[in-house]
Amino acid sequence: MQLELKDIKGGELEQEYSCSLDEFPDLAVIAKEGGPKFGESLSFQLRFQRTGQFVEVDASLEAVVELQCGRCLQGFKRPLAESFSLTFVPQPEDDESGEEDVELETNELGLIPYRDEILKLQEPLQEQLLMAVPISPICKASCRGLCPSCGVNLNIEKCDCVRKPFNNKFNILADIDFKKT
Ligand SMILES: [Zn+2]
Ligand SMILES: [Zn+2]
Numbered sequence: 313m314q315l316e317l318k319d320i321k322g323g324e325l326e327q328e329y330s331c332s333l334d335e336f337p338d339l340a341v342i343a344k345e346g347g348p349k350f351g352e353s354l355s356f357q358l359r360f361q362r363t364g365q366f367v368e369v370d371a372s373l374e375a376v377v378e379l380q381c382g383r384c385l386q387g388f389k390r391p392l393a394e395s396f397s398l399t400f401v402p403q404p405e406d407d408e409s410g411e412e413d414v415e416l417e418t419n420e421l422g423l424i425p426y427r428d429e430i431l432k433l434q435e436p437l438q439e440q441l442l443m444a445v446p447i448s449p450i451c452k453a454s455c456r457g458l459c460p461s462c463g464v465n466l467n468i469e470k471c472d473c474v475r476k477p478f479n480n481k482f483n484i485l486a487d488i489d490f491k492k493t
Contacts (some may be wrong), residue, residue: 313337317429320362331358336438348445351389356437367400367431369376373440379449383457384465394444400426401442401481 332352333339342351352483359370372395380492382385403425420446423437461473 313434314432315360315433317431320360321369323362325360326355331356331389335434336441338438339441349378350441351378365402369398369400371396371398373444375441375444377445381451381455382448383450383455384467385458386451386465388451391423392444394440396440398424400424400431401405403427431453
């Protein structure tokens with residue numbers, strides 16, 4: 313998962329990557345630790361634009377991720393589609409002593425250093441996949457969650473627990489679509 317600078321002929325290149333999960337070993341580890349679980353196929357559209365030694369990438373990704381609903385605790389799948397951009401800059405090669413500092417600075421600016429005329433895509437693409445995952449996922453906007461008293465999944469079952477006014481407030485919240493925030 314890398315691109316040589318010389319392959320960006322005429323300063324521009326469009327590429328489509330269809331990747332399997334195996335190409336991002338860290339994602340398997342994250343899934344095992346209870347984090348988001350990505351589906352097998354991940355696809356990226358990348359448009360590279362080279363200006364001198366700088367390479368700007370306009371990109372989009374498509375993936376499916378398996379998440380756990382924050383209200384009813386059920387697993388559900390959600391398709392992800394995000395646009396993002398990356399900027400690759402050459403890392404000074406002779407600067408051995410200050411190497412770490414350079415890396416830190418460029419990362420803070422959202423710049424990705426590259427060496428030896430090779431753009432390594434795996435790490436930045438993986439980062440974008442993880443950033444595309446919603447932070448507090450809800451299976452559906454109308455999810456009724458679990459009963460706070462007896463714990464039944466109110467999407468599937470009803471219970472006889474008495475609802476306090478406090479809970480009614482949450483029912484209003486249940487109609488708000490949180491995934492956009
Ligand atoms: Zn739910
Ligand atoms: Zn109940």
